[in-house]
């Protein structure tokens with residue numbers, strides 16, 4: 001076997017590990033998508049090795065930060081695992097924080113997000129973190145009982161960098177509670193052995209999920225969550241079996 005094939009097969013095997021805990025990164029993901037993972041369903045749209053490499057490159061970029069922080073005098077721990085249990089959940093929440101560091105005698109959590117092109121441009125233009133990144137940080141703030149948490153965005157192509165800072169507050173506690181409810185909802189559907197409703201909508205043309213299509217001069221656009229979902233073909237199988245243009249289950253033409 002070719003050396004590269006061997007490396008990529010090992011990368012793919014790592015992806016297929018059995019799921020035993022909720023992950024903070026899934027707190028705002030489509031409930032049906034996460035339910036598929038818990039069921040152990042093989043992805044109908046498996047991840048491409050190129051995507052795994054892209055993620056690996058992102059992680060490698062994150063790994064340079066602790067050295068810079070240490071040089072700046074911070075006490076730093078990286079890739080710190082955290083396991084959290086809650087009476088409302090039967091399964092634990094397991095996460096790995098990018099960095100925790102000491103500031104004024106107490107530990108704080110820092111999430112690092114590296115992106116490029118449109119991804120980093122949208123952060124620069126909006127001046128705010130992406131909702132799913134904020135939610136992930138809220139999970140860590142409350143799971144680890146941190147007073148403060150931070151998100152650092154790094155542009156891989158233009159080295160643009162910006163940070164957002166959040167203190168533990170009533171607002172984050174409320175959000176954390178809502179996110180726990182989402183995990184509880186997934187457990188409910190697992191217990192009842194029922195498929196959760198879809199939370200997002202795909203645009204489908206002649207048996208294929210497409211980002212968008214036009215009809216009668218109107219544009220129909222699916223949500224990115226479905227375009228990038230690894231269970232999309234499974235999820236939309238009933239619509240993909242038909243010819244025509246669909247917005248979700250609704251036939252447009």
Ligand code: SF4
Pocket residue numbers: 030031032033198199200201202225226229230231232233235236
């Ligand atoms: S295809 Fe869309 S609705 Fe279906 S599981 Fe994936 S994200 Fe959810």
